[in-house]
Amino acid sequence: MNDESQNKMGSPTPEELRQQVERTRDELGQTVEALAGKADVKAQAKEKTAAAKKQAAEKTAELKEQAAEKTAAAREQASEKTTAVKEQAAEKSAELKEQAAEKAVAVKEQAAAATAQIREKTAQAAQAVRDRTPDPVQEKTAQAATQVRESAARAGQFAVDRTPGPLLEKADRVAKSARANRTPLLAGGAVLVAFLLIRRGRGRSK
Numbered sequence: 001m002n003d004e005s006q007n008k009m010g011s012p013t014p015e016e017l018r019q020q021v022e023r024t025r026d027e028l029g030q031t032v033e034a035l036a037g038k039a040d041v042k043a044q045a046k047e048k049t050a051a052a053k054k055q056a057a058e059k060t061a062e063l064k065e066q067a068a069e070k071t072a073a074a075r076e077q078a079s080e081k082t083t084a085v086k087e088q089a090a091e092k093s094a095e096l097k098e099q100a101a102e103k104a105v106a107v108k109e110q111a112a113a114a115t116a117q118i119r120e121k122t123a124q125a126a127q128a129v130r131d132r133t134p135d136p137v138q139e140k141t142a143q144a145a146t147q148v149r150e151s152a153a154r155a156g157q158f159a160v161d162r163t164p165g166p167l168l169e170k171a172d173r174v175a176k177s178a179r180a181n182r183t184p185l186l187a188g189g190a191v192l193v194a195f196l197l198i199r200r201g202r203g204r205s206k
Contacts, residue, residue: 012020
């Protein structure tokens with residue numbers, strides 16, 4: 001039996017066998033590629049899921065870090081503001097104290113200057129009265145002043161003898177206060193007495 005008789009009986013020829021093998025090989029290749037593609041899709045899906053989880057974790061960590069930084073910055077700013085307010089308050093208090101001290105010193109200086117000016121004017125007035133007053137009148141003024149002092153001393157002693165203790169203590173305080181300003185008062189009294197004597201002497205001369 002030859003090849004032609006086998007073809008007629010339905011047996012495949014070598015060429016047909018090669019074609020069948022090629023077709024089978026192509027079909028297997030396509031099946032393998034399809035399976036590989038499906039496996040690759042699953043792998044890609046897993047990779048995408050893992051990447052998404054990683055990105056979410058990184059984003060969460062970044063947001064937490066930013067929130068912590070903002071909180072720390074807010075606390076630092078609040079602390080700086082509190083410190084600045086305290087420093088400003090301390091500076092203002094020191095400034096007010098300094099101003100008050102300066103005003104007190106200025107008032108004391110003004111009071112001292114006014115007192116000195118009053119004393120000077122009183123002394124000038126007394127000197128002017130003495131310059132214009134004749135010697136006999138000055139002598140009479142001195143005598144009158146002596147008599148006034150003696151009378152005052154006697155009256156004071158009499159009052160002391162008849163005054164209770166509490167009133168004496170109060171009078172002592174008043175006397176101390178008066179002695180502090182004794183010079184201007186005595187000078188003013190002397191000027192007044194001299195002026196009255198001068199007017200009296202001029203009235204008699206008329």
